[in-house]
Amino acid sequence: MNDQRLLACARLCKGKKAVDVGTDHGHLAAYLITSGICDSCIACDINEKPLKAAEDTVKRFGLDDKIQLVLSDGLDKICPDGVTDIVIAGMGGELIADIIDRAEWIKADRVNLVLQPMTKWDHLRKWLYDNGFEVVSEIPCEEGRFVYSVMQAVYTGVKPDYKCDTEYLYAGRVAADTEDGRKYLLRQAERLETAGRGMINSREKRSAGEEYIWTAKMLKKIASANDRNENDDYN
Numbered sequence: 001m002n003d004q005r006l007l008a009c010a011r012l013c014k015g016k017k018a019v020d021v022g023t024d025h026g027h028l029a030a031y032l033i034t035s036g037i038c039d040s041c042i043a044c045d046i047n048e049k050p051l052k053a054a055e056d057t058v059k060r061f062g063l064d065d066k067i068q069l070v071l072s073d074g075l076d077k078i079c080p081d082g083v084t085d086i087v088i089a090g091m092g093g094e095l096i097a098d099i100i101d102r103a104e105w106i107k108a109d110r111v112n113l114v115l116q117p118m119t120k121w122d123h124l125r126k127w128l129y130d131n132g133f134e135v136v137s138e139i140p141c142e143e144g145r146f147v148y149s150v151m152q153a154v155y156t157g158v159k160p161d162y163k164c165d166t167e168y169l170y171a172g173r174v175a176a177d178t179e180d181g182r183k184y185l186l187r188q189a190e191r192l193e194t195a196g197r198g199m200i201n202s203r204e205k206r207s208a209g210e211e212y213i214w215t216a217k218m219l220k221k222i223a224s225a226n227d228r229n230e231n232d233d234y235n
């Protein structure tokens, strides 16, 4: 497997038994087993067609005894026994939050969550923050034309000790210490700037728009400051 986004998800799995929610082709589930990261995996999907594709992958790699295929809306049909990691990748942030919200057992079992939103990352970060989940780390990764962030989160039941402001909602815990990290921050800054410019002409949204533009400037500064530090090392 050479999908950087899914490889980043795999790097954040650390337990024995993973659930890959919305498995589609089943590539991640197969990789988690063949690379020795997990002993077993439940690969689930809400649709039969992707689950059939996952079944083909499982057969191709001879992993029938290691990967269980389940037709399920989110985690609704998943038995929590022994589950250490849950990966929810390639979906919108609102859907990811809703899937987590419906599975109370995630909290009691302190399951390691690996989340990769394609859109609405701000909604997901806020939802996690408001519901007692701490984002422990994020891995930025470039795949094709896009730069994504993969989040690792766990339920703690208390408010995390970082601020949940606009900068956090867009940039999360991504640092500017790698090329992918800098790219992620710059792209998020561009998004904020575009949204902010669209807001400043409206009386009601003006101050929020100004805050977006200011935050975009901050993110650009953070990304380029690290650029300079790195160049300084070579001089």
Ligand SMILES: C[S@@+](CC[C@H](N)C(=O)[O-])C[C@H]1O[C@@H](n2cnc3c(N)ncnc32)[C@H](O)[C@@H]1O
Pocket: 006, 021, 022, 023, 024, 025, 044, 045, 046, 047, 050, 072, 073, 074, 075, 088, 089, 090, 091
């Ligand atoms: C864009 S694909 C992502 C596949 C893979 N996780 C990845 O990141 O490459 C989204 C998959 O999630 C499945 N899906 C969408 N909503 C779901 C839900 N509520 N529960 C389980 N699977 C869902 C879709 O059927 C589809 O196979």
